[in-house]
Amino acid sequence: MSKIAVLGYGVVGSGTVELFYKNKDKIIRSAGTDLDIKYILDIRDFPDSPYANKFTKDFDQIVNDPEVTIVAEVIGGLKFSYGYVKACLEKGKSVVTSNKELVAEKGAELLKLASEHGCNFLFEASTGGAIPIIRPLHQCLAANDITAIAGILNGTTNFIITKMINENMAFGDALALAQKLGYAEQDPTADIEGHDACRKICILASLAFGKHVYPKWVHCEGISAVTLEDVMYAESWGGAVKLIGSVKRTDDGKILPMVRPAFVCDNNQLSHISDVFNGIMVYGDAVDEVMFYGRGAGKLPTASAIVADIADAAKMTVTSISQTWEDSSDDSFIADYRDDVVSVYVRVKGVPAEKISAAFGTVEYLSREGQPADELAFISPAMKERDFDAKLEAIDGEVLGRIRVLELE
Numbered sequence: 001m002s003k004i005a006v007l008g009y010g011v012v013g014s015g016t017v018e019l020f021y022k023n024k025d026k027i028i029r030s031a032g033t034d035l036d037i038k039y040i041l042d043i044r045d046f047p048d049s050p051y052a053n054k055f056t057k058d059f060d061q062i063v064n065d066p067e068v069t070i071v072a073e074v075i076g077g078l079k080f081s082y083g084y085v086k087a088c089l090e091k092g093k094s095v096v097t098s099n100k101e102l103v104a105e106k107g108a109e110l111l112k113l114a115s116e117h118g119c120n121f122l123f124e125a126s127t128g129g130a131i132p133i134i135r136p137l138h139q140c141l142a143a144n145d146i147t148a149i150a151g152i153l154n155g156t157t158n159f160i161i162t163k164m165i166n167e168n169m170a171f172g173d174a175l176a177l178a179q180k181l182g183y184a185e186q187d188p189t190a191d192i193e194g195h196d197a198c199r200k201i202c203i204l205a206s207l208a209f210g211k212h213v214y215p216k217w218v219h220c221e222g223i224s225a226v227t228l229e230d231v232m233y234a235e236s237w238g239g240a241v242k243l244i245g246s247v248k249r250t251d252d253g254k255i256l257p258m259v260r261p262a263f264v265c266d267n268n269q270l271s272h273i274s275d276v277f278n279g280i281m282v283y284g285d286a287v288d289e290v291m292f293y294g295r296g297a298g299k300l301p302t303a304s305a306i307v308a309d310i311a312d313a314a315k316m317t318v319t320s321i322s323q324t325w326e327d328s329s330d331d332s333f334i335a336d337y338r339d340d341v342v343s344v345y346v347r348v349k350g351v352p353a354e355k356i357s358a359a360f361g362t363v364e365y366l367s368r369e370g371q372p373a374d375e376l377a378f379i380s381p382a383m384k385e386r387d388f389d390a391k392l393e394a395i396d397g398e399v400l401g402r403i404r405v406l407e408l409e
């Protein structure tokens, strides 16, 4: 019998408890051992909850209870979670979490701690919501040399972009709806500015390439500068604007992780992923490419991954040796994004075409409905980003938009 404690009763925590009791028999069959939730930690009171007798405000009660062998951390952030998770692992209790910030910032340390104490630190729910991606990456794809990963990793921004395009919804209204549906972070800036996607690509990069990739080392841009005009040009070009998190191995043996909005062409499956859905492409030398798709945020989709990790933790008798990576002390293995070769979409005002040709050579011009006479939009030839920057500066005009084109790996 494994007793479980759930730390946090917000969207994901309440979903975890709900799903556990809804499918308890099936989950116990999968775990191969009896399971029950003994505690739910939250500072709030839930007197009318059917689980009222399980609530506690006292973390010490949980960490000092030898019956509790599995802890689900779904509080989020680092403030309380980091200390709680460390304390549980030090007591040999396995921890499962949906907390991407915790894994992206402290993953190497917590994985080491789990290994030292013969338990597990599992985080399938931290990336891609309901999508199985962590376990496939280190188990099903273990035979591959992974060369790149690219995906839509944030449900909130994909939901906002979709609502803006398909329903002409204003940015603020789409964000408010995403918050109401429980998709957005407590501070939605983390979604909008790409920090959430950045944490997720750090987790995938660390797992795929074996060294901890810290978010501070990753070039990260969100969607706040993307306009409806940019989206219209993307459509006329034959694609869509998506917030893409990616990592790839570079020719010099480094890796290049990055988060940015991108023009994604229609023959790339990522361009068709809408609403809160996430999609992740993994490129490997044996599989060529595989794609993972599903709901990237939300109560029960995220709880699905948490509860599956609980069942896994219950049946694991030793620490997983494949779901781990080393810590890293500096960023010497991270490539400079300015050396990456890219084509870029540019929208300028009041710049004559001759000036654009003089700087960039032959470019592909785009058009849109309602395009003002003094506006030009084009796709540059592929070149190193630092060379592109120099040329763009040389045309000396008002730049209204610039978005990289996502290359197929």
Ligand code: HSE
Residues within 6 Å of the ligand: 126, 128, 129, 153, 154, 155, 156, 157, 183, 184, 185, 191, 196, 296, 297, 298
């Ligand atoms: N805010 C996150 C998202 C939640 O929208 O993807 C799931 O990690």
